[in-house]
Amino acid sequence: MNTQDQLAERFETERGHLRALAYRMLGSLSEAEDAVQEVWLRLSRVDVGDVENLPAWLRTVASRLCLDMLRSRGSRREDLIGQRIPDQAWETGGGHDPEHEALMVDSVGRALLVVLDTLAPAERVAFVLHDMFAVPFDRIAPIVERSPVTTKKIASRARHKVRGAPAAPAADLARQRHVVDAFLAAARGGDLDALLAVLAPDVVRRADPAALPPGAATVARGARTVAAGTAVFGRRSHFAETALVNGVVGVVVAPRGRLLLALTFAIEGEQITAYEVIADPVRLRRLDLSVLDNVRIVRA
Known part of the structure; x- marks a missing residue:
C-alpha cells in the first residue's frame, strides 16, 4: 500500500x-x-x-x-422558507439520496435543523462544535476568528436561541406536548377516532392559503370537519416535529430540515380548542422557534 x-x-x-x-x-x-x-x-x-x-x-x-x-x-436559504415543493418531495424527501438524507435529518432532529438555520454563521459553527461535538473554546476560537472569551459568548448566545424562553411553566409545557404528540400520532396514522378525542367539539382550524389545496376554505369549524380536513395534513405530518413556537408547544413541518409550515395551538385541559397552520414566508420568519429536547452530543 x-x-x-x-x-x-x-x-x-x-x-x-x-x-x-x-x-x-x-x-x-x-x-x-x-x-x-x-x-x-x-x-x-x-x-x-x-x-x-x-x-x-x-x-x-x-x-x-x-x-x-x-x-x-447569505439570505438564499431564508428565501426558501415556506416555499412550495412538488408533491413527490413530501414522499421522498427530495434529496439526491432520500433514504440517507432522511437518516441524517432524524439523527439531528427537524426542529433543531430549523432553529440552527436562524443562527448567524459564527453562532452556528461555535454552537455545533462546542455543544454537539464537545470541542473546547480555545480550539474553536481560531476557526471563527475570535478570542476564546468572545467565542464562548457567541456559543452562549446561540444556545439561548436554540433553547428559547418558554412562556409557560414546565408542567404546562409537558401537558401541551402530550396533547400535541397525540394530535401528531393520530394525523400520521389517519386515525379519525383519535383525532376526535384530542379535538374539542367546537375546535377551529385556520390556515394560510398556501398550506391548503387550491380553493379549500381557510377556516374550518367543528371536530368532525377539522378532523376530516386534517387528512390533508396527514402526509406532511411525517415531516413534522414538536418545537417551541413563540414560547409554547407547537409543530414545525420541515422536509430535509427546511421549514415549510408551522402549527400553533390553543389547548384547554387535554383538548385542542383551536390551531393554525402558518405557511406564509413572512409570518414564518417572524416566529420565535426553539427546541424542546436537549441537543445530542456527537461522539468522535
Whole structure:
C-alpha cells in the first residue's frame, strides 16, 4: 500500500464524523458532501508529516469550509422558507439520496435543523462544535476568528436561541406536548377516532392559503370537519416535529430540515380548542422557534 492509499484509508475512517459535522453546520446533505470532498482535496495537497493530530486538523478544515459556505449563502436559504415543493418531495424527501438524507435529518432532529438555520454563521459553527461535538473554546476560537472569551459568548448566545424562553411553566409545557404528540400520532396514522378525542367539539382550524389545496376554505369549524380536513395534513405530518413556537408547544413541518409550515395551538385541559397552520414566508420568519429536547452530543 503506497502513501496515498494509506492517507485515503485514514481519511475514510474520519469521513462519517466529518459528514455529521458538516451536515449540522450546513443543514444540507449535498453541501455537506461537497465540504467533505473539499477537505479530502486539501488533505491530499499537504505534507501529512506536518500534521500533529489528523482528526483535529480535518475537523478544523471542515469547520472553516462550512463557515465560509454559510457566510456566502447569505439570505438564499431564508428565501426558501415556506416555499412550495412538488408533491413527490413530501414522499421522498427530495434529496439526491432520500433514504440517507432522511437518516441524517432524524439523527439531528427537524426542529433543531430549523432553529440552527436562524443562527448567524459564527453562532452556528461555535454552537455545533462546542455543544454537539464537545470541542473546547480555545480550539474553536481560531476557526471563527475570535478570542476564546468572545467565542464562548457567541456559543452562549446561540444556545439561548436554540433553547428559547418558554412562556409557560414546565408542567404546562409537558401537558401541551402530550396533547400535541397525540394530535401528531393520530394525523400520521389517519386515525379519525383519535383525532376526535384530542379535538374539542367546537375546535377551529385556520390556515394560510398556501398550506391548503387550491380553493379549500381557510377556516374550518367543528371536530368532525377539522378532523376530516386534517387528512390533508396527514402526509406532511411525517415531516413534522414538536418545537417551541413563540414560547409554547407547537409543530414545525420541515422536509430535509427546511421549514415549510408551522402549527400553533390553543389547548384547554387535554383538548385542542383551536390551531393554525402558518405557511406564509413572512409570518414564518417572524416566529420565535426553539427546541424542546436537549441537543445530542456527537461522539468522535
